[in-house]
Amino acid sequence: MNLLQLILSDYSKHKKYGGHFLGIVFFTQGFWAVFQYRLAHFCYCRIKWQPFRLLFLMLFLLWQKIIEITTGISIPASAKIGHSFYIGHFGGIIINANVIIGNDCNISQGVTIGVGGRGEKRGTPILGDKVYVGANAVVSGNVNIGYEVLIGACSLVNQSIPDCSVVLGVPAVIISQKGSKGYI
Structure with a gap:
């Protein structure tokens, strides 16, 4: 495009x-x-x-x-962000310079997407298409977030997440396979 x-x-x-x-x-x-x-x-x-x-x-x-x-x-x-990117609310959003974000993603207020981890996990995240990141969530480290993933509010994602997952908690765990449909 x-x-x-x-x-x-x-x-x-x-x-x-x-x-x-x-x-x-x-x-x-x-x-x-x-x-x-x-x-x-x-x-x-x-x-x-x-x-x-x-x-x-x-x-x-x-x-x-x-x-x-x-x-x-x-x-x-220098960040790489796909088309149809939506930031829904004002403030507190930090995106690292090396982050890759897919197409059609939504990010809420207070979100940090950045560098983290140790050893092999040190790095920045790659977010797939149609990812919804809830308010005050943190996604850090050398992780891959799959297609249609919903990251719940106040979650810490520091491991890779498969497609169509709903994750929540600190550290985030998969609670459903319904994905982000309806949130994007």
Whole structure:
């Protein structure tokens, strides 16, 4: 997908949850953060000529910090996030620079997706498509989160999770095989 298609898919996902154009563009902090990320990631991946790359990356880093201070949402330009990404609520969201997030994912407030673990488990997560991450959940370490996984609120995920699972707890355990259908 090109940049415009990615931004439109994110906008459509926000609109699906009951927003309208003015509300989404001017009052939805999650959309602001994702929009800023899309532009910064485009620059990070596509601009190769060093003088321009450095200039644009510095400008986008400054813009990212303004968005981070304003919204409480930190998404570095080097993270890899698929289309139709939705951040439902304001604040406290930290995404590591090396994280990979699939298509059509939802993230609630207070979520941390980042580096963790020791030895072989040290690293950053890879989230599959249609993953829902509940409020104040933490996903850390070199783990793979499967397709259509629902991570419950206040959970700590530090091990890989198979497709269509519902996980909950600290550390998270599989409580169901119903997946995220209905949450995405």
